[in-house]
Amino acid sequence: MVDVAATTDFAEDYSLLVSPSITTPMNMANLELFTPAHMATTPSFNEAPSGQLVLEEERVDGSVSASVYLDYLEAGGGWCTMWWLAFVLALWQALSIAGDLWLNVWSGTATTETSAEFVNESGYYLSIYAALSVAGALSTSFRSMVVYGSGLKASQQLFDRMTHALLRAPMRFFDQNPVGRILNRYTNDMGTVDVDIPFTLGYVSSVTFLAGCTLATAMYMTQYMGLLILPLVYIYVAMGQFYVKPARELERVNKITKSPLLNLITESIEGVLVIRAFGDKQLRRFMRMHFRNVDDTNGSTYAKEVATQWLALYIQLTSVAVLAVLSVALIWMRDRLSPGLVALALNYIFSSLGFLENLVPTFAYFETLMVAPERIADYCKIEAEAPRVISGAVAHDWPTKGDIVFDNMAFRYKENDPLVLKDVNLHIRSGEKIGIVGRTGAGKSSLTMALFRINELASGSIKIDGMDISKVGVKTLRSAIAIIPQTPVLFKGTLRNYLDPFGEFSDDELWACLHKVKLTDRIGGVDGKLDSQVEENGENFSVGERQMLCMGRALLRQARIVVMDEATAAIDHETDQNLQRVIRTEFASSTVLTIAHRLDTVLDADRILVFDQGRLAQCDKPKALIGQGSGIFYELCSEGGYLDKVVTHQQ
Structure with missing residues (x-):
């Protein structure tokens, strides 16, 4: 039994937010589902203007x-x-x-x-x-x-x-297209290509061939009466062409409306803890957005089905009218036609109408299905980033020193966007330990994105060991630089495959690497050891352990350039100290770039790069920057209480 009082309370709680809708797909246990009364008119639920970063999904017009x-x-x-x-x-x-x-x-x-x-x-x-x-x-x-x-x-x-x-797509493509849009291609569109198109194509090909043979036979056998079939075919084809135009566009609209639905579901699953942490207000907001997306999808599906039923109804009505006219004509001409010819004419007319009733909607349906390959073809034509490998550009062991030169470098994320890095001129010598600091949005992480060629430079150049990185394949470049991100990503598989995916190192070398990052006891205590399973996203390892495994991969590759992008912002003090120890001992001859908000991780660096509004504002030793008595780095250290630590580290 349903508690009526509870139902009433539920409705009252949500009455200011939503109202019942007949377009809601289902009711459960006699409880009405609720959808938005109006499109986000209250200040609490106003959405940010779209189009600032994520592009609107394009839709092709006209026939396929x-x-x-x-x-x-x-x-x-x-x-x-x-x-x-x-x-x-x-x-x-x-x-x-x-x-x-x-x-x-x-x-x-x-x-x-x-x-x-x-x-x-x-x-x-x-x-x-x-x-x-x-x-x-x-x-x-x-x-x-x-x-x-x-x-x-x-x-x-x-x-x-x-x-x-x-x-092979550049990163800006993924910035402009949410994951739900890509998932829609792999689920909805690929499902159509996998199942619907082959089955429909098989039916269309066989029925078309059979209908053609039957109509040709009917025209031959009935002779001059067979000419009646030609206008009949024209009528059905005209109806199919009239139907297929809106049906095709409705199919495109239906596929586009599924993208925000899938995207919101994906984002809600990934951020469910954050959504719930912000309370009922945000829960209701996401419910409202979800119901709106469901209504949009159901609306386009409903319109598509109505159009399909319209065609079926009108084809059947046309068939009835044709049969009535021909039957009356045959009765009127009974004195001039033999009974056998009348029976033959009726038989072929019945057969022809049956084929046309099936064939015309199937052809129209097949064209709407071809919207899926059309959308997939759009993604197949995505402009690729720079070549992955350029033969003969650099030696196999490049870089051998780790010397980096930024020459009047400017960087932006998208074409026509403002520059996020401007006029950066810098020489990082081989083996230097560089700390990169700055306030939020200053351009710290953008420097590493430029170094990895995530996007191409707006102007200027970056040279590693004297080689312009724009003339090096992106795979070669990115393989030559090790990175330890703030949130390491571990793929599902064995630990051996994660550390050594190409089977280049022996077990002794792998264990020696684990010993250096102090994970020998951790790995040695599990079943399988090096062949033990790594769960999806490394869920069976802590954040610190994941970062140490990233460090281990860099050690195995003996990378000459190591980038730590805010790697110490989410780990405990002990793991932080372990990371710093490995950097000082194992990467003593490598060039290390460390981006951090916690300044104590870069106080012992050889030099500090201070960025402000995309420009390199300061560059010197930590003690020298503090000795100036002013400046961004001095302010950051003063705010964090690091002034005394700088002197201690330098001594």
């Missing part, structure tokens, strides 16, 4: 271009597959007609032979008919293999192309 069909055809095996399909369909139809003709010949012998002769020859006629039937069944199976095999191949090709394009 021929290039999309050709791309799908090429992915499925090309014209060779189409010729095979045409041959199999022709064979299947020929075997069907041959079976009917053979049955007609067999039945015709009953009037010319005695009963005994008919019975004696039945085995012969039956064996031939059975052989034709088996051959027809085999041709049908082969037709299915051709259609679904080519569909599977096309699906794999499109999936591989899209994945390859996304893995």
